[in-house]
Amino acid sequence: MSPQTAGVLQLLALVGALALVHRPLGDHMARVYSSGRHYAPERWIYKAIGADPDAGMRWPAYLRGVLAFSAVGVLFLYALQRLQGVLPGSLGFASIDPDQAFNTAASFVANTNWQSYAGEQAMGHVVQTGGLAVQNFVSAAVGMAVAVALVRGFARSRTGELGNFWADLVRGTLRILLPLAVVGALVLVACGAIQNFAGIHEVGQFAGGSQQWNGGAVASQEVIKELGTNGGGYFNANSAHPFENPNPFSNLFEVFLILVVPFALTRTFGTLVGSARQGRAILATMAVIWLGFTALMMWTEFAGKGPAFEVAGGAMEGKETRFGISGSAIFSVATTLTSTGAVNSFHSSYTGLGGGIQLLGMQLGEIAPGGVGSGLYGMLVMAVIAVFLAGLMVGRTPEYLGKKIGTREIKLAACYILVTPALVLGFTAMAMALPTPPHSMLNPGAHGFSEVLYAYTSGANNNGSAFAGLNADTQWYNTTIGLAMLLGRFLPMVFVLALAGSLAEQRPVPQTAGTLRTDKPLYAGLLVGTIVVVTGLTYFPALALGPLAEGLAA
Amino acid sequence: MNTSVANTARLLGAGLRALLALTVVCGVLYPLAVTGVAQGLFPGRANGSEVKDASGRVVGSSLIGQRYDLPQDPRESQDAQNPPEAAEPDLRWFQPRPSGGLGSNTLNRQYALLVSGATNKAGDNEDLVKAVTEAKEAVVADNSTATYRVRPEDVPADAVTSSGSGLDPDISPQYARLQAHRVAERNQLDVQRVEQLVADHTEGRVLGFIGEPRVNVLELNVALKALTEGRG
Structure with missing residues (x-):
């Protein structure tokens, strides 16, 4: 069997597995977020918080909950890293410097997991397990909560209430992420991922001498890193490290974990707004983009254009033997079209056009299928833009899911889609214009520029992967990427929740013969076109200077 | 307020x-x-999939790649001012992929940790072109024996490129087969015997389609060592 055929079969197997769990998981999540029951452990947590889980919140209150919880998360994680040197159970590792500790705290709370440190030599058990892995759960649950609040905005009428943030946070963590993580972690250990609390292992080598590697709770962190679309590796090599991703099966399983919740949330959305067909239109839009990107990535990586790859006879630099080109390409597209940013192969050593596909995937706003929660709300904002454009064409007031898209709604949606491009292009321009930041580039020429563009694209879109040749552990990059991550995560959430609040207050408009049917293939096609045009026009000049220049020269 | x-x-x-x-x-x-x-x-597995040789000594992890180099002059490696020359591969053993991105710890230096990583070099980076070209020449030179000439176009890509982790435990079956003649010669073994060893240690795709066929270098070398010692 040729590697190409095997790659296509892997992709089909992945589609089959995702289709199999789509309905049950989507319906389960819909039940979780509309259930009136509180389990005993949840009631203890609400008591500790001092919150009434049944109290409805209007959008400003919901937003305050999100921001307060996240602010405390940044401070707590910052403090934990700064104190690592004196904490027990840290293998004697030193405390993290202030700029890097800020960057890492912002990164994990913003569901980005950009890493300017190398895990195995910097972070001990306490920070990894008690700090970083916890944010992998809760930052994901925050994203899902915001998405559900937006869906409730569409589903509810003549109320300003979007649900209770604390209840959504706790339920998302305990009823959705945690059970999946327990099962997934054991699957990964069965494949060979390590799971222990040992110190540094020193083992003999075949040819004499010894090697030292870390013990750690790797499998339990790996699984939530993928499932919560976080992406922060226990080790520097992330999911290319054999202890995180030991064999080809674990590789495909990890891609499945990355995609499973974002895709299933479209079913949750359909159920909550009372129309499974609306959910399927969103699902189809996401799936078309994802499959198209994966096909393009496989094509360019198997073609292997680029002087070094042509001498080598294939684009295997930065890729592991056990995954090969297709296992790497499938992973790389899944990680950049979601907000994951975990890597099983090193993006900087992809072909020029392959790097462009990764960049564009993030620049689309990570909505196909996107991060857990953030993918759905990002896609729904694009859906609002698309009905607006359709409305302009026929001269009708646009409607989506029985809600009028008026001036206020379209302003909020427009603000949402302007935040990340402003951050990405603004910071990239600054870094290129200043004398020192360009010194961090590893590669010469167009690829060096791509490294900087990639860093801010990844940060502001909360992805976290990198063209990792860039030396990002400088005060400039730690600080600016930290800011890009926080603003790129929380500013859009402000607009999403404001939009949700404004939609929830409206009374529904009846569907008429003139209403644009948003559950039809024609609309899904319009949505794909809107996404590509809006993003393409925004980023095309920057892409032309980086990956396109490199890819077309090869 | x-x-x-x-x-x-x-x-x-x-x-x-x-x-x-x-x-x-x-x-x-x-x-x-x-x-x-x-x-x-x-x-x-939870503790790192350690591998023992025939004598029961732990020789590493089946998941973590290692080097199979000739011992270096200890005086050289102790001299911090003059880092030793790159170690020479011990051609009796099967060789792994290059690991140009693998590092050692720059922080918390009480340990001598393997810091995983890739080279991150782009396809048009001159340094990478040079490294790949030299690696290819070395593979051709090292593996050609009196009776077997390696042609440059027979060298698979994994033999001359660094992996993502720098710890890739595997090589492609093509690269393992290409080394069989040289390994047989250096160990005074029959070529067919060594090729059989490679075939026995080749893992196919999971379920026939997931991942790529591969050979675990440590397990292959442990079996090779048992073979040479068994022969006495």
Whole structure:
């Protein structure tokens, strides 16, 4: 069997597995977020918080909950890293410097997991397990909560209430992420991922001498890193490290974990707004983009254009033997079209056009299928833009899911889609214009520029992967990427929740013969076109200077 | 003003208590429970898949690549001012992929850790073109014997490129077969015998289509060593 055929079969197997769990998981999540029951452990947590889980919140209150919880998360994680040197159970590792500790705290709370440190030599058990892995759960649950609040905005009428943030946070963590993580972690250990609390292992080598590697709770962190679309590796090599991703099966399983919740949330959305067909239109839009990107990535990586790859006879630099080109390409597209940013192969050593596909995937706003929660709300904002454009064409007031898209709604949606491009292009321009930041580039020429563009694209879109040749552990990059991550995560959430609040207050408009049917293939096609045009026009000049220049020269 | 400060403080307090409660669940109970079950069900794998040779000595992990180099002059490696020349491969053993991105720790230097990583070099980077070209020449030169000439176009890509982790435990079956003649010659073994050893240690795709066929270098070398010692 040729590697190409095997790659296509892997992709089909992945589609089959995702289709199999789509309905049950989507319906389960819909039940979780509309259930009136509180389990005993949840009631203890609400008591500790001092919150009434049944109290409805209007959008400003919901937003305050999100921001307060996240602010405390940044401070707590910052403090934990700064104190690592004196904490027990840290293998004697030193405390993290202030700029890097800020960057890492912002990164994990913003569901980005950009890493300017190398895990195995910097972070001990306490920070990894008690700090970083916890944010992998809760930052994901925050994203899902915001998405559900937006869906409730569409589903509810003549109320300003979007649900209770604390209840959504706790339920998302305990009823959705945690059970999946327990099962997934054991699957990964069965494949060979390590799971222990040992110190540094020193083992003999075949040819004499010894090697030292870390013990750690790797499998339990790996699984939530993928499932919560976080992406922060226990080790520097992330999911290319054999202890995180030991064999080809674990590789495909990890891609499945990355995609499973974002895709299933479209079913949750359909159920909550009372129309499974609306959910399927969103699902189809996401799936078309994802499959198209994966096909393009496989094509360019198997073609292997680029002087070094042509001498080598294939684009295997930065890729592991056990995954090969297709296992790497499938992973790389899944990680950049979601907000994951975990890597099983090193993006900087992809072909020029392959790097462009990764960049564009993030620049689309990570909505196909996107991060857990953030993918759905990002896609729904694009859906609002698309009905607006359709409305302009026929001269009708646009409607989506029985809600009028008026001036206020379209302003909020427009603000949402302007935040990340402003951050990405603004910071990239600054870094290129200043004398020192360009010194961090590893590669010469167009690829060096791509490294900087990639860093801010990844940060502001909360992805976290990198063209990792860039030396990002400088005060400039730690600080600016930290800011890009926080603003790129929380500013859009402000607009999403404001939009949700404004939609929830409206009374529904009846569907008429003139209403644009948003559950039809024609609309899904319009949505794909809107996404590509809006993003393409925004980023095309920057892409032309980086990956396109490199890819077309090869 | 005072009430808004008090409200903010109350909200942050609620946030902190929520974080601490969820930290107990997700940061303490969950990893401990998973570790307990993992250590009970899969102790070998949960602790790093260590491999022993025929004499029972631990020689590494089947998942973590290592070098098979000739011993270096100890005086050289102790001299911090003059880093030693790159180690020469010990051609009796099967050789792994290059690991140009593998590092050692720059922080917390009480350990001598393997810091995983890739070269991150782009396809049009001159340094990478040079490294690949030299690696290819070396593979051709090292593996050509009196009776077997390696042609440059026979060298597979994995033999001359660094992996993502720098710790890739595997090589492609093509690269292993290409080394069989040289390994047989250096160990005075029959070529067919060594080729058979490679075939026995070739793992196919999982379920026939997941991943790529591969050969685990450590397990192959352990078996090779047993073969040479068994022959006495």
